[in-house]
Amino acid sequence: MDGWKKYKILPSVTAAQTALESGWGQNISGKNNFLGIKGQPGTLCWTQEDGPNGTYSTQAYFKDFASFSDCLEYHNILLGTNPIYKPVVGQRDYTKVTAYLQGTYATSKVYTRSLNGIISSFGLTSWDQEAFNETDFPHAAVDTSVITIKYIQNYGVLAFNDSGASIGGSNKTFIDGTKWQTAGSKIINGEEMYQVSPNEYIPKQYTTIGADGTVTINYTQGYGVLGYHLNGASIPGSNQTLKTGSVWKTSGAATINGQIMYKIATDEYVPKEFTQFGNGK
Incomplete structure (x- = not known):
């Protein structure tokens, strides 16, 4: 997801490359190198390449990474900032991305077909759509028609009337985790509160909707x-x-x-x- 947010590289393609390049985690070249990234410092490994005269074996250095997340970040930076891969940045059609990566990222003559098969078989475009939904603005407004109280477990919060006075005993009703239908909101005591009855309002800060402030x-x-x-x-x-x-x-x-x-x-x-x-x- 961060690959799309930060560098506009499709999550589906990155996931498929990870599976393919690492042999589903069983054939990792270089320490924590799940994406077949060549370079030094690294580990010298045998690798299969496709050339004009067919497939051949050769040795190459594959970069070492401190962690898988570091490898993933390097991959996204590589595709997101290297001019060679400019055509894949921001491209939403995974088939166009995988087609371009054959011959640029990998020499395999079946690289595109292999990646497309993984993406299709596992429905990885759902990750792409999730990433699009998080970054495409403007978003649809957060649904506030129902609120959930968020407070100390097993305890409740006080409601207020529209004059700003707290309602005694209301904390016994508005218990942490309970859900309430709302009828809009208004500013009371310098903060937004949701109306849950004709003259009862719950501070936004004590709901799951506004808990992070x-x-x-x-x-x-x-x-x-x-x-x-x-x-x-x-x-x-x-x-x-x-x-x-x-x-x-x-x-x-x-x-x-x-x-x-x-x-x-x-x-x-x-x-x-x-x-x-x-x-x-």
């Missing part, structure tokens, strides 16, 4: 959004920092210019509609 900028890929001061004025140039996909720690919320915004700095707020809780439009 962060917001992700959800807007058109490659762009950013403007932040705002509490007085409603936009902050010039803030769209250069609040880039799509960037994650920000929040410390409260406010209603500004008639809409909910999340506080991400001393006097800087980002509109809810441009976070994972909005549609980015």
Whole structure:
């Protein structure tokens, strides 16, 4: 997944290469080298190559890695930054990627067919789609129609009324792990709370939806959004920092210019509609 997020290399192809190059983990060339990457420092190994006159055996150095994850990262950097592999970067059709890798990454005349067979047999394109869903912006808004209380196990949290007063005894009802339908949200006591009954609200921070206290900028890929001061004025140039996909720690919320915004700095707020809780439009 990181290979696509960071370098736009398809997860399906990387997984298939790992299986093929390592003989499903049984024939590893070089320490922790599951991807058949040649280079030094490394281990001298025999290898089969295809040439103009047929298949032949030769010796080559295969790089050594401290771990499999290091090998994987090196592979993604290699394909993602080396000009030789530029045609595969960002390519979403795995068949075009595997076709290009035959003759560039490997000499085997059946390399493309072998990789395609693995990807097809094991449904690895589902990993590609998962990676696309995580990186293609704007995303669909997070579903907040039902919330789950997240607090200390077997304990509950207090609900509040719309005047900001806590509701005595409500923590015996809103127990950790319980689920509640919502009817929207509003700013109470400087934070967003979800309405779970006519005049009962649960702080977002005590739900699975808001437990990590962060917001992700959800807007058109490659762009950013403007932040705002509490007085409603936009902050010039803030769209250069609040880039799509960037994650920000929040410390409260406010209603500004008639809409909910999340506080991400001393006097800087980002509109809810441009976070994972909005549609980015």
